[in-house]
Amino acid sequence: MEVRGDGRRRAGGRRGLGVRPRRRAVTGSDTGARPEGRHRRAGADGSRDERAVPRATFRSYYGRPVLKPPVWEWKIPAYFFTGGMSAGSALLAAGADLTGRPALRRASRLGGFGALLVSAYLLIADLGRPERFHHMLRVARPTSPMSVGTWILTAYGPGSGVAAAAELLPAWMRATLPGRLLSAAARPAGLSAAVFAPGVASYTAVLxxxxxxxxxxxxxxxxxxxxxxxxxxxxxxLGMLLTPVAEAGPARRLAIAGTLGEVAASRMIDGRGGLVSDAFRSGRAHRLRLAAEVCNVAGVVAAATVARRSRLGAVAAGLVVLGGSLLQRFGTFEAGVASTKDPRYVVVPQRERLAASGRLPRDETATPRITPGVRGQPRVDIARPRHVRRHRSWHTTGSFGYSAAPASVSASRRC
Structure with missing residues (x-):
């Protein structure tokens, strides 16, 4: 030890560091003196010293989604529903006009155009700015479902609007020249809307x-x-809801036929098998689609029985069928969102397509196993092809334009 001029002793060795005034002791030293009036704060992990850097957490690609989920909100499935209802009403209105059912024709034209207005509002609200729909009309691209759908809506809307406007003409105006011209144009306009109605009903599915x-x-x-x-x-x-029972026969038959076709096609999706169809048979999508099927079956039974004799029964059957159709749209939407959050739905179909094309041995396409990974992270175990070298540039690209490199590479390297 060395004595300084102020009477204090200065440590000359490593052990003396623990007794320097106002100096924290070295970790592991048992001779450190705590400064008077100051207290150490315990760390979050139970130690006596507080950590300057938080404890590191483990992160990996296991269980992390390869694709970003759709940014669409509830407005898009609601837009699909209202657009389809408008298309179905246009077909029903054209048939009612040709067969001499004025009440059904009026209800279908007005209901279909009203549904089209709601559909347009939902679409523009999701786009954010109304001029974006107009900008889509600058280009006509037959290979783009969005471009084709925009032009189909543009061709469908005027016919539906003219036919609905003719139904709203007051009696005193029908005798005037504009009234006579509008009344004469109502049938051709309604028929033109019926021509484009199948495209309006189906283009969203293609999209x-x-x-x-x-x-x-x-x-x-x-x-x-x-x-x-x-x-x-x-x-x-919708025709059953707004039309008297005496004229609602075509509406009932259309509702029954459409519901049966919807249920049959939905069951075909469930019966396809494979990994991707699990997204339709699990989670929130399964619950919504199951509720839709219950509503559809109940609506068909009600439309075939009580709706033929009672106005109240027709209203109830129409509401149940509408509910089933709406739930079906939301169920399909939720199935797509769920499939983007699980890497299995991306990696496994890609490997199956590679095996089918001969670029991957068929014995390498086994269904992956989901096992607990490091620190409880979910792990996707997929066999790496023997002829593929372990390097970071290897990746697989799907047939519809996205890369699955992160999840597929990390999943294969842990096997």
Missing amino acids: LAQTAVPAWHEARRELPFVYTGSAAASGGA
Whole structure:
């Protein structure tokens, strides 16, 4: 020890560091003196010293989604529903006009145009700015479902609007020249809307099927039939709600036929098997689609029995069928969202397509196992192909334009 001029001793060795004034002791030293009036704060992990850097947490690619989920909100499935209901009503209105059912024609024209207005509002609200719909009309691209759908809506809307406007003409105006011209144009306008109605009813399903969402893409053959049947069912149900029982026969038959077609196509999706169809048979999507099927079956039974004799029964049957159609749209939407959050729905179909094309041995396409990974993280175990070298540049690209490198590479390297 060395004595300083102020009478204090200065430590000359490593052990003396623990007794320097106002100096914290070295970790592990048992001779450190705590400064008077100051107290150490215990760390979050139970130690006596507080950590300057928080404890590191483990992160990996296991269980992390490969795709980003759709940014669409509830407005988009509601837009699908109202657009399909408008298309079904246009078909029903054209048939009622040709067969001489004025009450059914009036209800279907007004209901269909009202549903179209709601559908347009929901679409523009989701786009954020109204001019974005107008900008889509600058280009006509037959290979783009969105571009084709925009032009179909543009061709469908005027006919539906003119036919609905003719139904709203007051009696005193029908004798005037503008009234006579509008009344004469009502039937051709209604027929033109009926021509474009099947496209309006089905183009949204084609739009979903051409995205990178696994559940929607794998169901690309059945989704158009589901959406077309749902559109016919909702159009017939709306006619049952707004038309007297005596003239609502075509509406009941259209609702029954559309509902049966919707249920059959939906069951085809469930019966396809494979991994991706699990997204339709599990979680919130399964609950919504199951409720939709219950409503559809109950609506068909009610439309075939009590709706033929009672106005109240017809209203109840129409509401139940409309509810089933709406639940079907939301169930399909939720299935797509769920399939983007699980990497299995992306990686496994890609490997199956590679095996089918001969670029991957078929024995390497086994269904992955979900096992607990490091620190409880979910782990996807997928066999790595023997002919593929372990390097970071290896990745697989799906047939509909996205890369699955992060999840597939990390999953294969842990096997």
